[in-house]
Amino acid sequence: MSNNIIDLKNISVSFDGETIIDDMNLYIRDKEFITFLGPSGCGKTTTLRIIAGFQQPDSGDVIFDGKVINGVPPHKRQLNTIFQRYALFPHLNVYENIAFGLRLKKTPEKEIKEAVTEMLALVNLKGFERRNISSLSGGQQQRVAIARALVVKPRVLLLDEPLGALDLKLRKDMQVELKNIQKRLGITFIYVTHDQEEALSMSDTIVVMDSGVIQQIGTPTDIYNEPKNAFVADFIGESNIIEGVMRADFWVEMAGHKFKCLDKGFGVDEEVDVVVRPEDVDVVPVEEAMISGVVTSTTFKGDYYEIIVEIKGFKWMIESTHNQTVGSTIGLNIIPDAIHIMKKSKYSGLYGDYSSFSEEFDELSDATYEEEDE
Amino acid sequence: MKKKSSLMTHIAGSPYIIWAVLFIIVPLCMVAYYAFTDKSGNFTFDNMLSIGKYTDTIILSIWLGLLATVISLVVAYPLAMIMAAKGPEKQSRMTMLIMLPMWMNFLLRTYSWMTILEDNGLLTTGLNYIVDCLNTLPNVSLDPVHLINTRGAVVLGMVYNFLPYMILPIYTVMLKADRSLVEAAQDLGGNKLDVFRNVTIPLSVPGIVSGFTMVFVPSVSTFFISQKLGGTGTTLIGDIIETQFQTANNFNLGASLSFVLMILIFICLAVMNKFSDDDGGVVI
Ligand SMILES: Nc1ncnc2c1ncn2[C@@H]1O[C@H](COP(=O)(O)OP(=O)(O)OP(=O)(O)O)[C@@H](O)[C@H]1O
Ligand SMILES: [Mg+2]
Numbered sequence: 001m002s003n004n005i006i007d008l009k010n011i012s013v014s015f016d017g018e019t020i021i022d023d024m025n026l027y028i029r030d031k032e033f034i035t036f037l038g039p040s041g042c043g044k045t046t047t048l049r050i051i052a053g054f055q056q057p058d059s060g061d062v063i064f065d066g067k068v069i070n071g072v073p074p075h076k077r078q079l080n081t082i083f084q085r086y087a088l089f090p091h092l093n094v095y096e097n098i099a100f101g102l103r104l105k106k107t108p109e110k111e112i113k114e115a116v117t118e119m120l121a122l123v124n125l126k127g128f129e130r131r132n133i134s135s136l137s138g139g140q141q142q143r144v145a146i147a148r149a150l151v152v153k154p155r156v157l158l159l160d161e162p163l164g165a166l167d168l169k170l171r172k173d174m175q176v177e178l179k180n181i182q183k184r185l186g187i188t189f190i191y192v193t194h195d196q197e198e199a200l201s202m203s204d205t206i207v208v209m210d211s212g213v214i215q216q217i218g219t220p221t222d223i224y225n226e227p228k229n230a231f232v233a234d235f236i237g238e239s240n241i242i243e244g245v246m247r248a249d250f251w252v253e254m255a256g257h258k259f260k261c262l263d264k265g266f267g268v269d270e271e272v273d274v275v276v277r278p279e280d281v282d283v284v285p286v287e288e289a290m291i292s293g294v295v296t297s298t299t300f301k302g303d304y305y306e307i308i309v310e311i312k313g314f315k316w317m318i319e320s321t322h323n324q325t326v327g328s329t330i331g332l333n334i335i336p337d338a339i340h341i342m343k344k345s346k347y348s349g350l351y352g353d354y355s356s357f358s359e360e361f362d363e364l365s366d367a368t369y370e371e372e373d374e
Numbered sequence: 375m376k377k378k379s380s381l382m383t384h385i386a387g388s389p390y391i392i393w394a395v396l397f398i399i400v401p402l403c404m405v406a407y408y409a410f411t412d413k414s415g416n417f418t419f420d421n422m423l424s425i426g427k428y429t430d431t432i433i434l435s436i437w438l439g440l441l442a443t444v445i446s447l448v449v450a451y452p453l454a455m456i457m458a459a460k461g462p463e464k465q466s467r468m469t470m471l472i473m474l475p476m477w478m479n480f481l482l483r484t485y486s487w488m489t490i491l492e493d494n495g496l497l498t499t500g501l502n503y504i505v506d507c508l509n510t511l512p513n514v515s516l517d518p519v520h521l522i523n524t525r526g527a528v529v530l531g532m533v534y535n536f537l538p539y540m541i542l543p544i545y546t547v548m549l550k551a552d553r554s555l556v557e558a559a560q561d562l563g564g565n566k567l568d569v570f571r572n573v574t575i576p577l578s579v580p581g582i583v584s585g586f587t588m589v590f591v592p593s594v595s596t597f598f599i600s601q602k603l604g605g606t607g608t609t610l611i612g613d614i615i616e617t618q619f620q621t622a623n624n625f626n627l628g629a630s631l632s633f634v635l636m637i638l639i640f641i642c643l644a645v646m647n648k649f650s651d652d653d654g655g656v657v658i
Contacts, residue, residue: 092575100572101562
């Protein structure tokens with residue numbers, strides 16, 4: 001039945017009595033690009049380590065190609081890892097680093113040379129054979145790590161935030177390169193990141209995680225357009241998450257207005273979370289508007305303005321190509337297609353309000369800063 | 375070894391220069407001065423030429439020092455590995471245990487070994503009891519064990535006294551080594567032995583080199599251990615140098631012996647460094 005290469009069944013892990021992975025179930029299809037996405041500390045690396053065999057689950061099964069491989073040590077698994085900090089061997093040069101896996105397999109010297117040369121070409125590092133690892137830039141080290149893992153022809157490549165240490169421009173280039181390599185070689189990539197943009201642009205499937213629990217699995221479009229709960233909606237892109245009440249199928253009431261929507265199957269008068277993406281809100285004259293509010297701040301973002309509007313005590317973020325004056329009242333319209341209804345969850349009320357916008361922003365930039373520091 | 379550049383940068387920091395001149399350069403010059411002068415201060419090669427008759431002693435010293443260093447390495451390496459693999463709490467406890475004997479006086483430690491190794495000491499008596507038992511078996515006839523005043527006892531004394539200097543640098547390097555390197559090697563298909571050979575050992579080379587230096591140098595030039603545990607049969611170069619200064623009152627010969635010993639040690643370490651590639655990073 002399956003073209004699944006890896007199945008995780010009821011995996012749980014705890015460290016020092018603290019549950020890190022909680023009853024995880026997941027299947028990974030052969031040749032797909034799957035991404036684990038989640039905030040720092042949510043258990044992404046731990047999940048990878050379970051798949052690679054560096055971490056034994058407390059309970060549950062890891063299945064590879066239909067066989068349970070729980071006790072199989074890492075060196076006997078047909079998968080390779082790009083470590084969060086590359087883990088290149090400092091005592092070996094570029095050539096020897098890449099040749100490492102082949103040497104262990106006692107490959108003839110001639111084949112090693114061919115394979116290493118081919119890999120260096122693949123990752124655009126021709127002529128770097130004799131270079132010392134410490135003399136390479138972050139991006140170059142990263143590519144050596146990729147070459148070192150790919151040269152042994154794994155069926156699955158695990159990548160733990162491989163682009164985390166690179167600057168934005170290089171990161172974008174490497175995203176494209178990685179995606180190309182994956183398509184060209186036709187191997188399964190299991191990718192870890194906490195950068196939602198990266199996840200959206202590269203993946204076939206995204207697994208959104210929080211505190212050791214999978215929140216949603218789906219294609220990038222699904223995840224973006226139909227987030228399952230407030231956590232996912234907030235983590236993937238910007239969202240306004242407003243408390244609403246389903247008055248009937250296709251009718252939701254929020255911010256004091258009844259909106260037409262495309263969702264049904266909720267109980268009458270059931271309380272729900274409503275997601276509206278900032279780019280889906282239209283600014284219109286107040287007299288034609290469904291709802292209206294006071295502009296509290298605007299920020300120029302290059303190709304659009306980010307405008308915070310207060311409506312009935314709740315701050316919305318909207319994106320518009322036209323700027324608005326702070327303090328003025330503007331009208332807003334939302335078409336049915338732009339409204340997404342979610343059931344209440346433990347994350348309700350925690351995310352999606354831009355009242356604390358500036359604080360949140362500070363936190364965010366701190367986090368990025370730390371990340372680059374590593 | 376980028377001695378030059380590091381020296382250049384240090385020239386800027388004058389405290390270092392003052393320190394170096396006071397404690398390294400001046401003593402070295404004094405050793406050299408005494409080595410190449412006679413009693414009345416005239417330049418001479420006589421001291422150097424008379425060293426020839428101590429060749430055997432010098433060779434014996436280097437040989438025993440080398441033996442002690444290699445044995446220390448063999449003992450220390452697995453110990454350091456075990457320590458580095460433990461949790462932080464156990465680590466500090468084990469480091470403590472290794473340091474503990476060093477807090478005791480060096481003389482005291484060596485005297486204790488004297489009593490242990492004596493002909494009617496604890497160890498010898500015990501071993502001889504076993505020998506006697508074995509001798510009751512048919513076709514077995516072993517000589518009684520004699521430990522004190524042998525070369526073996528001297529090497530034992532060196533290993534015992536200097537072992538911590540081998541363990542600690544190796545342990546430190548292993549502790550600093552990135553654990554993910556071991557995982558990367560496993561990931562690429564390496565079993566335990568492969569990982570040990572191709573990652574653990576090469577990465578610990580700097581520790582081995584400095585441990586080697588720190589055990590070899592004092593072992594070669596020791597005099598007390600050989601006097602107490604080696605008896606009259608095992609006179610080392612350190613003993614002879616000591617005699618020149620303490621009893622023979624021939625500073626010039628003593629200085630020239632030290633001078634030659636220094637050069638020989640330097641050559642040994644240079645060879646050692648050569649073998650361990652260029653990233654040994656040992657400062658002598
Ligand atoms: N060996 C360990 N012992 C104890 N706790 C651990 C261990 N490894 C991981 N943890 C804990 O497990 C949690 C998940 O860690 P994990 O490394 O999987 O996070 P992550 O999602 O990869 O985060 P990041 O994005 O920061 O890399 C963290 O709270 C971490 O402190
Ligand atoms: Mg991680």
